[in-house]
Amino acid sequence: MLDSGQEETDLATAAPPRGEEEIQWGFIGWLKGQLEGLQAYSLLTGRTFRNVLARPFYGGDTMLQMDSLGVGSLPIVLMTGFFTGAVMALQLSATLAQYGQIQRTGQLVALSIVRELGPVLTGLMVAARNAAGMASELGSMVVTEQVDAMRALGTDPIKKLATPRLLATISMTFSLTIIADLCGLIGGYLYAILALRLDGRQYWYTAMQALGATDMAQGLLKPVVFGIIIATVACYFGMSARGGTRGVGRATTQAVVSASVLIILTDFLLSRVLIGFFGA
Amino acid sequence: MADAPIEIEFDNVSITLGATPVLRGLSLRVRRGETKVLLGESGAGKSVALKLAIGLLRPDQGRVIVLGEPVSTMPEAALYRLRRRIGIVFQESALFDSLTVRDNVAYRLDEEHAMDLEAIDARVRACLAAVELEEVMDKFPAELSGGMQRRVAIARALATEPEIMLFDSPTGGLDPITATNIMEQIIRLRDVNHVTSLLVTHRLQDAAMLAAYRWDAEHNALRPADGMSAHTSFLVLHDQHAVFDGSAAELHASTQPYVQHFLQI
Ligand SMILES: Nc1ncnc2c1ncn2[C@@H]1O[C@H](COP(=O)(O)OP(=O)(O)OP(=O)(O)O)[C@@H](O)[C@H]1O
Ligand SMILES: [Mg+2]
Numbered sequence: 001m002l003d004s005g006q007e008e009t010d011l012a013t014a015a016p017p018r019g020e021e022e023i024q025w026g027f028i029g030w031l032k033g034q035l036e037g038l039q040a041y042s043l044l045t046g047r048t049f050r051n052v053l054a055r056p057f058y059g060g061d062t063m064l065q066m067d068s069l070g071v072g073s074l075p076i077v078l079m080t081g082f083f084t085g086a087v088m089a090l091q092l093s094a095t096l097a098q099y100g101q102i103q104r105t106g107q108l109v110a111l112s113i114v115r116e117l118g119p120v121l122t123g124l125m126v127a128a129r130n131a132a133g134m135a136s137e138l139g140s141m142v143v144t145e146q147v148d149a150m151r152a153l154g155t156d157p158i159k160k161l162a163t164p165r166l167l168a169t170i171s172m173t174f175s176l177t178i179i180a181d182l183c184g185l186i187g188g189y190l191y192a193i194l195a196l197r198l199d200g201r202q203y204w205y206t207a208m209q210a211l212g213a214t215d216m217a218q219g220l221l222k223p224v225v226f227g228i229i230i231a232t233v234a235c236y237f238g239m240s241a242r243g244g245t246r247g248v249g250r251a252t253t254q255a256v257v258s259a260s261v262l263i264i265l266t267d268f269l270l271s272r273v274l275i276g277f278f279g280a
Numbered sequence: 281m282a283d284a285p286i287e288i289e290f291d292n293v294s295i296t297l298g299a300t301p302v303l304r305g306l307s308l309r310v311r312r313g314e315t316k317v318l319l320g321e322s323g324a325g326k327s328v329a330l331k332l333a334i335g336l337l338r339p340d341q342g343r344v345i346v347l348g349e350p351v352s353t354m355p356e357a358a359l360y361r362l363r364r365r366i367g368i369v370f371q372e373s374a375l376f377d378s379l380t381v382r383d384n385v386a387y388r389l390d391e392e393h394a395m396d397l398e399a400i401d402a403r404v405r406a407c408l409a410a411v412e413l414e415e416v417m418d419k420f421p422a423e424l425s426g427g428m429q430r431r432v433a434i435a436r437a438l439a440t441e442p443e444i445m446l447f448d449s450p451t452g453g454l455d456p457i458t459a460t461n462i463m464e465q466i467i468r469l470r471d472v473n474h475v476t477s478l479l480v481t482h483r484l485q486d487a488a489m490l491a492a493y494r495w496d497a498e499h500n501a502l503r504p505a506d507g508m509s510a511h512t513s514f515l516v517l518h519d520q521h522a523v524f525d526g527s528a529a530e531l532h533a534s535t536q537p538y539v540q541h542f543l544q545i
Contacts, residue, residue: 056391145374148336152368153388153436154360 065168081180085187138238320517367437
């Protein structure tokens, strides 16, 4: 709370133009802050993972998180998956038609959904909905000293708050991605038979033929990594919230933005590495 | 009790938070069964001192020793065990807002799985009865007034029957009658259970009451101390250090300018 008061005065007395030297120091200070943040993030992530195997295991808290995350995100993931599949069929069939290959629509829809769009869009949806929820919940607990109270009452907040969220986010992002993939394929299928008048059996046949082990590996590994990113980033920003309600708002925004950007970045890197590893 | 063991000790403790030095070279000692009242104006570092005592903050310099354990240097995992013997009431109560009053008070007992449910419920009821709040068991903290939340926080801290209590403004924002009742309970903890405490207060009348009364276990009532030791001493924080540390009589006789100024307002 004191922090936010401080910031208010900073804003009110709008900063005077800075000299060149100051800007340089400002940059180094900024860089130092970022590195310290990265260090704190790594420490928190490490402790969150270590506690997966530590006693006591908060099964109840994990189930509660899985429920709010999985069941709560189901409708948006169903919708996103379905319409993405449909729009992919729409867009890809137009291009394929130019080459007289429209019967391969199923194949391309399947590849793009399973490899990329299913995991990434599910990741982004879960990030938008749940990274925000987790960061604001943990942030409020920090600024109202509930996290301190928890420590004073002998509970490790990492174990009680972060680890269950990590486990729930990984398992739910994984399951939701599979559901999104299926919905995407169904969306593409419906568009193919209803609008493109393609043969439904051929759609499924080309789709299943196209999906190899590499595609499955990519499609199933990505959501695990995205789940880790979402949970750890949300817990980090939530746990480091400072300065009252405004601080919580800021932490929430930062969590969603950072998780989303990291998902897209990691998606590229993972695709590159996995394709290098398995071949395209 | 002058030779009772020292249960809380700060040895030359300094801490800086952000860019502000909050405490510089603070030393204090509290013996078993004694209450040390921390006085000082807003921002003097009283709450920080309590958080140092339970290891929520670590000093930059100096040592904090509680119940013979080096709180300032021991690993967090060991602290979790030690904290079973230390209760703390936060200034803003800090109740878990997604748990009912019952679950808040029972929190530590529920976590430990060491007592059966009935025993826990009985303990919770007894703790809430001590702060006259049995009827709100199933409510959520947000449904209670600030003063009621404070009393629930006291009940939660008492649930594990700690040997040491840290009270941060236990009577802040309470009406005079409830405040007096709470102070009575604190005096009883001191004189009947011989709980060692650090108590922060903004109300000088609380401090005066602690020094002037003792709990008569025989008649189960508050009695004037009448020259008997009330096991209470005072520490005045100012300018990041203790400007006074001593008994009630010494406090009133003190010629330290800040203490005189502080007592006059
Ligand atoms: N987490 C923190 N980060 C930075 N500074 C802090 C933090 N907590 C406390 N401070 C600073 O430490 C100083 C002492 O704070 P503290 O809360 O101990 O005061 P206090 O004596 O309890 O005051 P009050 O009587 O108002 O409760 C204040 O100047 C405050 O700005
Ligand atoms: Mg305070």
